[in-house]
Amino acid sequence: MSWRYFSLRTNNLKNNREGNMKNNKSKSLINSFIGVFAVFALMMTFSFQQVSAAEKIRWKVQSTFNTGWPALGDPIARLADTLDKATDGRIKLKVYEPGKILPPLEISPSISKGDLPAAYNYMAYDQGRIPAAVLFAAVPFGMEPWEYAAWWFEGEGSKLANDIYNKQNIKVLLCSTIGPETAGWYRNPITSLDDLKGLKIRFSGLGGMVLNEIGASATLMAGGEIFAALEKGTLDATEYSMPAIDEVLGFHKITKFNLFPGWHQVSTSTHFMVNLDLWKKIGPADQALFEMACTAAAMRAITTGEFLQGKQIASFPSKGVTAARLPDSVLRELQKVSAKVMAEQSAKDADFKKVWNSQQAFMKEYDVWQKWGYLPRNF
Numbered sequence: 161m162s163w164r165y166f167s168l169r170t171n172n173l174k175n176n177r178e179g180n181m182k183n184n185k186s187k188s189l190i191n192s193f194i195g196v197f198a199v200f201a202l203m204m205t206f207s208f209q210q211v212s213a214a215e216k217i218r219w220k221v222q223s224t225f226n227t228g229w230p231a232l233g234d235p236i237a238r239l240a241d242t243l244d245k246a247t248d249g250r251i252k253l254k255v256y257e258p259g260k261i262l263p264p265l266e267i268s269p270s271i272s273k274g275d276l277p278a279a280y281n282y283m284a285y286d287q288g289r290i291p292a293a294v295l296f297a298a299v300p301f302g303m304e305p306w307e308y309a310a311w312w313f314e315g316e317g318s319k320l321a322n323d324i325y326n327k328q329n330i331k332v333l334l335c336s337t338i339g340p341e342t343a344g345w346y347r348n349p350i351t352s353l354d355d356l357k358g359l360k361i362r363f364s365g366l367g368g369m370v371l372n373e374i375g376a377s378a379t380l381m382a383g384g385e386i387f388a389a390l391e392k393g394t395l396d397a398t399e400y401s402m403p404a405i406d407e408v409l410g411f412h413k414i415t416k417f418n419l420f421p422g423w424h425q426v427s428t429s430t431h432f433m434v435n436l437d438l439w440k441k442i443g444p445a446d447q448a449l450f451e452m453a454c455t456a457a458a459m460r461a462i463t464t465g466e467f468l469q470g471k472q473i474a475s476f477p478s479k480g481v482t483a484a485r486l487p488d489s490v491l492r493e494l495q496k497v498s499a500k501v502m503a504e505q506s507a508k509d510a511d512f513k514k515v516w517n518s519q520q521a522f523m524k525e526y527d528v529w530q531k532w533g534y535l536p537r538n539f
Contacts, residue, residue, distance in 0.1 A: 217251040217442060219277040222261045224285065224430065226383075229405050231465035232428065235336040235457040236280035239432065242453045251449065253278070258382070271435050272329045278434045280335060283321075284365040290328070292511035294365045295519065296321050298341075298425040300498040303519065305337040305427040305462050307526055312337075312429075313455075316518045321431070324511055331439040333454040335432040338465035340422035342406065343486055344399040345390075345415035350486060353493050362386055362398035367424025369501050370494060383409060390414045401428070404468040412481045418473075420485050423494055 221240070225233035240253040262270055264285040270276040284297035296317070303311060311317045312334050321332045343350075344363070350356060357375035368378035381389060381398075387410050389395040397415060399422070400406055412418070432454050439447065476483050486494075506513035 215250060215446070217253075217446065219253050219438075220261065221253045221255045222258075222267055222276060222279040222281075223255055224258060224264055224267070224280060224282045226257060227255060229401075229408060230468055231338045231461045232336070232401055232405055232430070234464070235430070235461045236432070238460060239280075239335060239453050239457045242456065243449060246449065246453070251446070255280070258384075264382075268328065268330065268433065271433050274329075274435050274437060276435075277438055278432065280430060281433050282428075282430050283332075287365065290324060290511075291505060291509040292324055292515045295512065295515045296332075296429060296431065298365055298367070298428050299519065300366050300370055300424045300426075300501075301495050302426045303523060303526075305339055305429075305465075307523070308337050308427045308429055309334070309458065309462075310526070311519065311522045315522050320515050320518060324515075325433070326436060329436045331434045331436050333432040333434075333451060335430060335454045335457050336461035337427055337429040337458055338461050339402060339427060339469070341399055341401050341425040341428065342403060343419040343422050343424070344397050345406065345411040346397045346417045346419060347415050349417055349482075349484060350419060350490065352487075353490060360394065360396045362389070362395055362400070363424065364399075365425075366498070366501060366505075367399070369505075370424065370497050373497050373501060374493075387411065387414070399424070402465055402469055403472040404465075407472055412476075412479050416480055417482050417484060418476065420483065421491075423486070423491055423498075 221236065223233065223236050225236075227233045227237040236253075236255050240255050243251040243253060258264070261276065264282070265288070267276065267279045267281050268286050268289070271279060282297055283293040286293035302308075308317070312321075318332075318334070325332045344361065348355070353374050356371060359371075359376045361371060361376055361378050362381045363371050363376075363378040364380050368380065371378040379395075381395075383400055386395065386398050386400060390398060390411065391414060398411060400409060400411070403418065406412070406418075432450070434450075442450075473483055502516060506516050
């Protein structure tokens with residue numbers, strides 16, 4: 161064997177060994193990558209499944225108002241439908257009609273404890289426990305719906321409400337605000353404050369306090385109980401909501417005088433309440449979805465309410481109903497008594513005073529814009 165052959169053989173063996181080592185290293189590296197990728201893919205799949213399961217929201221929601229009532233009750237049905245469609249079924253709210261889970265006065269305490277996840281709630285029902293709560297629902301000679309919405313979103317409204325309700329472990333979102341109620345349904349016309357004295361009348365919140373101050377006997381009663389009370393004579397008169405909703409409740413069949421304007425409730429606002437611990441768990445993305453859907457529902461509540469009322473009032477003559485305005489002299493007296501009631505309530509509760517002062521300051525600023533910016537109906 162020549163030296164040259166031996167040298168070539170040695171070099172070939174050396175190259176083969178080095179090639180095999182390189183191939184083995186390459187295979188080992190590829191196998192390592194495949195192994196790492198497989199583990200990563202498995203982890204990602206498992207993680208995705210966990211996240212997907214965690215992101216599903218299934219909440220029971222108690223409604224204060226019947227979901228079939230336009231503008232007042234249907235915003236929560238609209239909210240549930242919007243979230244269901246926008247998330248392809250990932251967020252589902254099961255909405256219960258009034259009283260199906262809890263009576264109105266027990267809703268907020270149940271949310272605080274976490275027994276009830278959420279509710280579409282009229283905050284005036286919390287007045288006994290949280291005096292300031294009524295100011296977020298309805299105020300005598302208060303703000304119109306778009307004015308209230310401006311105060312809520314752009315002013316201090318949302319912050320003040322959540323400052324108060326976060327202490328109760330509740331998150332609050334505006335979900336509906338609608339136009340004025342009527343001043344009530346009466347058997348006879350009202351021409352002076354004396355006509356209100358001694359009347360047994362269904363009136364809620366601060367408006368009821370005002371009527372009691374002038375000698376009426378105001379009581380709070382659920383919407384479904386009012387007709388029977390009027391029929392039996394337990395009530396002489398009542399207010400409840402806008403004409404289109406009062407029509408559903410049938411007040412016009414017994415009381416034939418529907419009076420205006422709704423001095424005691426210039427706007428009516430209803431809110432979506434969520435247990436605060438639960439709200440924090442769903443994360444910023446889903447929080448934003450709820451906020452957007454609630455804002456949209458509130459906007460549609462305004463438009464629905466404004467759309468229906470003119471046609472409803474125009475139908476009064478065919479039903480033997482007379483629409484009439486309270487005399488300006490009566491409204492001025494009611495405004496004076498309202499101011500007294502508001503001052504008394506402010507003196508009793510610091511939060512009430514803070515919220516009321518904020519609303520008054522906003523209304524004063526807004527009055528400037530309203531005076532200069534809007535065209536009067538009659539000129």
